[in-house]
Amino acid sequence: MYSLIRKIFFQLEPEQAHYTAMNLLQTLRKLPGGKNTIHRIFRAPQKGLQKHVFGLSFRNPVGLGAGFDKNARYLEELDALGFGFVEIGTVTPLPQEGNEKPRLFRLVEDRALINRMGFNNEGVEVIARRLRNWRLNGKPLNPAAKLLVGGNIGKNKVTPNEEAWKDYEICFRALHAYVDFFVVNVSSPNTPGLRALQEKDALHKILTHLQALNKGFAVQRPILLKIAPDLEWSQIDDVIALAREIKLDGLVATNTTISRSGLQTPAAALEQIGAGGLSGAPLKERATEVVQYLCSQLKGEIPVIASGGIFTAADAREKLATGAALCEVWTGFIYEGPAIVQQICKGLAR
Template sequence: MYSLIRSILFRFPTETVHYFSMNCLQLACSVPALRRWITRHFSARRTKPMEAFGLRFKNQVGLAAGFDKNARWLRELEALGFGAVEIGTVTPKAQDGNEKPRLFRLPKDKALINRMGFNNEGVKVVAERLRRWKIAQENVRQHKARLIIGGNIGKNKITPNEEAWKDYETCFRELFDVVDYFVVNVSSPNTPGLRALQEKDALHKILSHLQAINQQQPKPKPLLLKIAPDLTASQIDDVIDLALEVQLDGLVATNTTISRSNLLTNQDELKAIGAGGLSGAPLRERSTEIVQYIHRRSGGNIPVIASGGIFTAEDAKEKLAAGAVLIQVWTGFIYVGPGITRKICSEL
């Protein structure tokens, strides 16, 4: 059924379809009976709850950052069975992101290329939306397992790298009461210069500063870092050392790649699309390698959330076997459809 719907949706511009589909789902979920039907139909019957970072996830399948940047569709995503949703990347000030078109499908490769550029409504608006969500949840929920919310934070395009730590601090403070864990994003390829912040000294400054603020709170929040799949082994070693030094709670591996190797999509098409981060099936192997590398090098002392090319339960098992504690999907959701969490959870 979804393959038929997908073949129709894939005829229209990618970003338009994203909003259209989610707004339709939102409309459907505004009718309580329909929402209950969607929840019953799409949520896994058998799930394996997971404790990680001191949080209880109702299953191991989360939605990766960038899908619901502004925390608009939490109720709908919960109905589709996700155990966690990572909102963001949010920045202190709202920004439009790059010029459209900026999101492209590569159906032959089961992949996407995006250069969104952290389009978001700004941290204050997003925090306020999350505050309202949280209050509504407290009123309806008594026994049901809660949807875990991750807050993925970044810097504004116009903020120079030397001052990036201030942007991360602003986002951290604004979101502190309304998210369950934080992810520091310095690995998007679509904000010029951002990935230079993955370099040892720059990263140390941002993470140690955030961790210091975090540790002053009565109940600190889990703090994670999201890394790019394009790092060299020695750069990953630096990240691991730093994660241990700053006592990060974990890593998210990985973001999208700037590599274009081994693609079936022809070169002319790729050239016409231009710059951006590649996600989906071609990223699977590299991201698994990185998860495995971190797990081995840290002796399992750094929990990893795996992201990159997960479409099936087999893909998820590969990531868990490599040492991941949780997995996240994004591109797989587009290609497999709304049944993805149920399909994966039922086999884990």
């Protein structure tokens, strides 16, 4: 059934398909009894899948990666589809248009995407207001096992790297009351210079500053760091040492890659697409390798959320078997469709 729907949506320009599909789902959800009906169709098994990670209870280990619901517009729909958690954002202090369109491309032969969105988002004020409203008026399917929300935060394109810490602070303060945990994003390839913030001194400054701010709140939110798959092993070792030193709550590995190796898509087509982060099946192996390395070094001291090329229960199981505490889908959601959480959870529950 989804393969037919996908054929239709794949006729549309990718970004347009994304919003058309989510707005359609939202319209259905808003019909009387809509949310429960969607939930009945896509219900994911919960039994035995609950996870307790960095002090939070996840109803299942399957989340949605950042960049899908950048503006926190679709939390009710994503709750109905059974996700255990959703990373909203990347959110920046000021609203941003992002890069010029087209900026999202399908590589169907590779079951992959390339994007250079550039942190298009409505800015932290609007998003915080929307989250507040959702907290007050949302209708959780199961109040005892709610969808958890991570706030993925970044910096504006115009902010120089030396002042990036201020942007992270603005987003952190504004979202603190409304998210369950934070993910500090310094690893997207589409904001010029951003990934230089993965260097240890820069990271140390941003993360310890957020940790100090966190202590000033009545409730502390777990703070995670999301890293790129393109880091050298020595850089990953620096991240591990820092994570240990400052007692970071967790890591998300990995973001999209700038690599184009091993693709079926012809070189000429890739050249025409141009720059951007590659996600989906071709990222799977490298992401697993990074997650495995992190988990083997950290030995459960610091939990890892695995992201990269997860389409099926077997893919999720592979990531969890390396020691990852939770996993996230993004490109898999596009190719596998709205039943992806149900399918993965069914497989994991077996």
